[in-house]
Amino acid sequence: MITRARASALIFPLATLFAGPSPAAEDAALLKDLTSVIMLLGKPCGQVVSAKRQAENDHIASCKNGNRYRVFVNAEGRAVAQKL
């Protein structure tokens, strides 16, 4: 009985740990999205290596080549990559 309780104590935290998409996966999707939009807008970047969320649909993206962009949706509803 004690071992079963120990097993349960192990199982539930582990199941919770692995349930759902990890934040790292979401970050990877965001970085890919930011990389794609900067590329699409014709700005030199290469690859976005990190991003900092400022607000809804407003991120600061740091590129592999050292460039930093503020990627956001402006008042006209356009995606903009503004070099910082």
Next chain:
Amino acid sequence: MMPAVRTIGIVFFALAAGCAGVKEAPPSVMAQTGLLMVDPSLLGPNQGGAVAAEPSRSEVKEEAAVALAPPPPPSKSRSAAKAAPPPAKATVKVSASAPSIEQPRKNEDPPPVAKKLEPPLDVAALKARLRDTNAIGVFTKLALKNQVDDLLQQFRALHRSGQKTSVASLRQPYDMLVLKVLALVQDSDPSLARTISGSREAIWGILADPEKFNSVA
């Protein structure tokens, strides 16, 4: 004690197996997005002879009544058929020099069924498919929408001005945009990339024709 250890072992094994199945984006995907690399097989028929030789795409184009690219030359297949020796000899040739025989075999093989079944998209369907796909993120979708709308605006202005000759000047921006879209979706949504590639001439036919453009816009 032993059953408990076994249970814990099974649970750990199951968890490890579950984690092993999680797909991570390969680093090449991230690298490719910056370089705008496009799989040559996805390019339109006017980009290379290999694609123009596919009979299914030319059939699709005929259905769309666009038919800008020439259909696959029948003389090639005839000559290939004439040149093709009886089956026994052909197998000998394949084993002797595989690379030289591979090219005619590509022409003879029927393309996959998925390529035949995909009807060409129009502008609205293309927008809908891009909106629904999970291959690209929200920012990218928005930027793409902006660029598509900008291009449509240019077509609209051109058709209003009535200059038929300058429609050709929009062909390059159109091709660039299609290439960008293909580069974005080819890894994560290859079927959409194939459909867009196959619909390229049909969509251009709609955009370049003022009457068709006005009917869909």
